[in-house]
Amino acid sequence: MAEQPLADLLREAERVLTASGVWGPREDAAALAAHVLGLTEEALKPEYPVPAAAAERLRTLVGRRASRIPLGHLTGRARLGGIEVTVTEDVFVPRFPTELLLRWGLSAVEGAKDPVVVDLCTGSGAVALAVAHARPDATVHAVELDAAALECARRNAAERAAAGDRPVAVHQGDVTDPVLLADLDGTADLVLANPPYVPVGTELLPEWGEHHPRQAVFAGDDGLDVIRRVIACAARLLRPGGGLAIEHGDAQIDVVPGLLAATGAFAEAEGHRDQENRPRYTTTLRKAVS
Ligand SMILES: C[S@@+](CC[C@H](N)C(=O)[O-])C[C@H]1O[C@@H](n2cnc3c(N)ncnc32)[C@H](O)[C@@H]1O
Numbered sequence: 001m002a003e004q005p006l007a008d009l010l011r012e013a014e015r016v017l018t019a020s021g022v023w024g025p026r027e028d029a030a031a032l033a034a035h036v037l038g039l040t041e042e043a044l045k046p047e048y049p050v051p052a053a054a055a056e057r058l059r060t061l062v063g064r065r066a067s068r069i070p071l072g073h074l075t076g077r078a079r080l081g082g083i084e085v086t087v088t089e090d091v092f093v094p095r096f097p098t099e100l101l102l103r104w105g106l107s108a109v110e111g112a113k114d115p116v117v118v119d120l121c122t123g124s125g126a127v128a129l130a131v132a133h134a135r136p137d138a139t140v141h142a143v144e145l146d147a148a149a150l151e152c153a154r155r156n157a158a159e160r161a162a163a164g165d166r167p168v169a170v171h172q173g174d175v176t177d178p179v180l181l182a183d184l185d186g187t188a189d190l191v192l193a194n195p196p197y198v199p200v201g202t203e204l205l206p207e208w209g210e211h212h213p214r215q216a217v218f219a220g221d222d223g224l225d226v227i228r229r230v231i232a233c234a235a236r237l238l239r240p241g242g243g244l245a246i247e248h249g250d251a252q253i254d255v256v257p258g259l260l261a262a263t264g265a266f267a268e269a270e271g272h273r274d275q276e277n278r279p280r281y282t283t284t285l286r287k288a289v290s
Pocket residue numbers: 092093094095098120121122123124125126127143144145146149173174175176193194195196197215216217226
């Protein structure tokens with residue numbers, strides 16, 4: 001068969017993805033088709049004649065997605081805050097809920113001139129780079145422990161800088177390090193973090209449980225190992241009045257405020273829900289006294 005209408009291929013892909021339990025089969029089929037055809041999803045037309053080789057490539061990718069490899073790992077791209085970044089298969093794919101944490105962060109520094117912003121556990125660098133894109137006057141630092149993620153973040157940072165955004169400083173670092181970014185102590189206007197937060201042993205969808213690096217997802221028996229260190233690090237880095245937002249799991253919305261309060265460094269915390277109304281991140285401000 002020389003060519004096939006796109007609509008037929010999309011129907012076939014949706015059937016395969018639905019049968020394998022993928023939760024957004026239509027959306028993922030469209031995203032993979034756009035990727036294969038080099039088009040935006042908006043430009044996909046049902047009658048588009050897809051050449052045989054492209055149809056085969058699409059079927060292969062649909063098969064891989066049906067084996068529950070994350071969409072972002074198949075397309076190699078992910079979007080956050082109006083920018084696109086590269087994600088390699090050994091790096092966490094930025095998620096839609098993090099968009100809200102990002103928006104909170106941007107609103108927290110709305111009135112600040114030349115803000116200093118730190119993104120802890122940056123992964124692909126998406127959050128840090130989205131801040132730099134939205135706030136050309138900001139000095140943005142991104143911190144990541146894992147070598148593969150670091151390489152990906154550096155590559156994305158170079159890509160965004162070449163596109164005209166202010167360069168982001170990407171640091172290899174560990175949030176458990178008590179002197180991490182010590183030069184910035186007491187100066188940061190905003191600290192954002194989407195750290196690993198799933199308790200070890202939790203059963204997850206294969207996209208997260210099998211196809212994401214463990215250090216990007218799991219964090220000790222209660223899932224709070226890294227969050228605790230993020231809080232300590234943020235208490236040190238933030239200036240009085242500086243903002244902190246931490247993404248976390250559903251149940252942790254009842255725990256994170258207590259961890260923040262125990263430091264004595266933060267004002268009353270506020271829990272926030274994501275686009276699906278699930279408890280997703282907590283915010284607070286650094287108090288004047290520690
Ligand atoms: C949930 S992923 C989030 C990545 C990115 N912030 C995002 O939203 O797409 C968490 C990231 O934290 C990194 N990480 C885990 N433990 C860390 C630590 N102790 N210090 C710094 N980064 C860490 C992981 O390698 C991973 O890239």
